[in-house]
Amino acid sequence: xxxxxxxxxxxxxxxxxxSRPEKGSVYARELIVEFEKLxxxxxxxxxxxxxxxxxxxxxxxAYNMASPLLPRYLIGYLTRETLLLEFSxxxxxxxxxxxIGSNIASEIGSMxxxxxxxxxxxxxxxxxSYLVTPKILASLVINPILYIFSVFIGIIGGLLxxxxxxxxxxxxxxxxxxxxxxPYYVTYSIIKSxxxxxxxxxxxxxxxxxxxxxxxxxxxxxxxxxxDSSIAILIANLILTQIML
Amino acid sequence: xxxxxxxxxxxxxxxxxxxxxVVFESGKVNLIIGKSGSGKTVLLKSLIGLHxxxxxxxxxxxxxxxxxxxxxxxxxxEEIGVVFQGGALFDSLSVLENVKFPLNxxxxxxxxxxxxxxxxxxxxxxxxxxxxxxxxxxISGGMKKRVAxxxxxxxxxxxxxxxxxxxxxxxxxxxxxxxxxxxxxxEYDMTTIVNTHDMxxxxxxxxxxxxxxxxxxxxxxxxxEIAHTDNRHLNDFIFSSELYKKIRTKL
Numbered sequence: 001x002x003x004x005x006x007x008x009x010x011x012x013x014x015x016x017x018x019s020r021p022e023k024g025s026v027y028a029r030e031l032i033v034e035f036e037k038l039x040x041x042x043x044x045x046x047x048x049x050x051x052x053x054x055x056x057x058x059x060x061x062a063y064n065m066a067s068p069l070l071p072r073y074l075i076g077y078l079t080r081e082t083l084l085l086e087f088s089x090x091x092x093x094x095x096x097x098x099x100i101g102s103n104i105a106s107e108i109g110s111m112x113x114x115x116x117x118x119x120x121x122x123x124x125x126x127x128x129s130y131l132v133t134p135k136i137l138a139s140l141v142i143n144p145i146l147y148i149f150s151v152f153i154g155i156i157g158g159l160l161x162x163x164x165x166x167x168x169x170x171x172x173x174x175x176x177x178x179x180x181x182x183p184y185y186v187t188y189s190i191i192k193s194x195x196x197x198x199x200x201x202x203x204x205x206x207x208x209x210x211x212x213x214x215x216x217x218x219x220x221x222x223x224x225x226x227x228d229s230s231i232a233i234l235i236a237n238l239i240l241t242q243i244m245l
Numbered sequence: 246x247x248x249x250x251x252x253x254x255x256x257x258x259x260x261x262x263x264x265x266x267v268v269f270e271s272g273k274v275n276l277i278i279g280k281s282g283s284g285k286t287v288l289l290k291s292l293i294g295l296h297x298x299x300x301x302x303x304x305x306x307x308x309x310x311x312x313x314x315x316x317x318x319x320x321x322x323e324e325i326g327v328v329f330q331g332g333a334l335f336d337s338l339s340v341l342e343n344v345k346f347p348l349n350x351x352x353x354x355x356x357x358x359x360x361x362x363x364x365x366x367x368x369x370x371x372x373x374x375x376x377x378x379x380x381x382x383x384i385s386g387g388m389k390k391r392v393a394x395x396x397x398x399x400x401x402x403x404x405x406x407x408x409x410x411x412x413x414x415x416x417x418x419x420x421x422x423x424x425x426x427x428x429x430x431x432e433y434d435m436t437t438i439v440n441t442h443d444m445x446x447x448x449x450x451x452x453x454x455x456x457x458x459x460x461x462x463x464x465x466x467x468x469x470e471i472a473h474t475d476n477r478h479l480n481d482f483i484f485s486s487e488l489y490k491k492i493r494t495k496l
Contacts, residue, residue: 022350023349023350025349026349026350033337110336111335111336114331114333114336115329115330115331115333116333116334116335116336118290118295118329118333119327119329119333119335121295122293122294122295122322122325122327123322123346123347123350123351124318124319124320124322124323124350124351125350
């Protein structure tokens with residue numbers, strides 16, 4: 001019952017977020033700010049994680065392919081498939097849910113407890129639309145770009161670790177990257193990344209907006225936001241995979 | 246002028262405001278006073294339209310905000326300036342950007358004109374140019390209140406609401422803020438409503454005072470009348486300290 005009430009409140013919150021904005025130019029400015037906050041500030045994290053996971057994936061795949069009957073190019077193939085299908089879309093989104101989600105919940109929550117949201121409302125601004133919509137739109141644009149970026153960086157990490165450690169040669173790895181490539185997997189993962197971006201911005205924004213109390217409640221909202229958006233991402237991942245593959 | 250008629254407000258079956266009838270006069274500083282938890286903040290937020298009311302009328306001139314659509318309420322809000330207790334400045338914007346914010350939303354002025362208007366308001370509240378590019382986290386409590394006042398008056402509102410403008414300020418800064426509110430009220434001929442429990446404000450700027458006790462209007466009058474009132478609740482509230490008891494004896 002409590003879940004249904006919360007879910008209903010979340011849907012009403014989204015309805016308010018996507019109502020007509022007061023003045024487009026002010027929202028456009030906010031959108032640019034959010035591109036920087038949510039996108040540019042996440043690139044370093046995505047690069048570091050993708051590079052090292054790509055490198056480790058290659059090494060682990062190689063050490064688990066002891067049989068001489070298995071061709072070495074499969075190392076490149078499996079690294080690509082893992083990055084393309086699951087890591088760069090789902091795992092990177094889960095990591096971003098932690099980074100961006102807690103940031104959004106605490107930012108909006110702090111605005112709530114310091115009456116900044118009431119100040120917006122008294123100026124006749126739809127505070128939900130003004131604060132939340134630019135964040136959702138910015139991450140819908142940025143997350144697929146981060147996904148593609150992550151795949152490339154992960155492959156570079158895998159190639160470097162594989163070749164430098166001697167578990168696979170350059171030609172085999174590159175052949176494996178091209179082997180049985182299905183472009184639909186990219187489409188599938190980009191669609192997933194769009195859904196995940198919506199989840200890890202809207203759920204934390206909902207928790208932040210509904211904070212009541214003080215700094216302690218802002219912290220609690222941040223934690224709840226990350227947990228719930230992570231669970232929602234995992235459930236959405238399962239449903240989308242079942243529908244799309 | 247704002248007229249409140251038969252206003253009732255409750256939260257989860259607990260009545261917070263009961264049968265409030267009062268007129269807040271234009272061109273005057275109207276004070277709402279009362280103990281913590283008496284309902285004065287709820288009254289102020291109901292007047293602004295942040296709380297919906299159960300019964301009664303809140304008339305801005307002849308426009309009743311209790312019966313307004315969201316669009317009509319938005320139009321009224323363009324005539325309202327609000328100074329919140331903590332200032333409620335937007336942390337991500339500089340002082341100048343904070344004051345420009347309402348202009349970006351509601352005015353058709355050019356960027357240069359908006360900036361000039363914002364700077365004019367900042368100078369009006371006696372803030373130096375050095376402060377224009379600072380962020381709220383970099384300025385003092387008194388400066389935050391001044392910026393909040395500048396932001397509230399930037400659209401030249403007809404109605405100014407201040408929620409405990411002196412809270413957290415030292416006595417000297419409190420007097421400066423009180424004087425500023427009084428000057429601006431007369432200069433722009435606004436209807437100003439200040440929610441306070443600062444006795445200095447009561448005796449300094451209280452042209453009209455409304456005392457709220459346990460959700461009801463218990464007394465109304467001016468700063469000259471308050472010293473001679475025989476209202477028990479009001480006397481208990483105002484003259485609770487030895488200092489004010491002595492002042493009353495002298496008066």
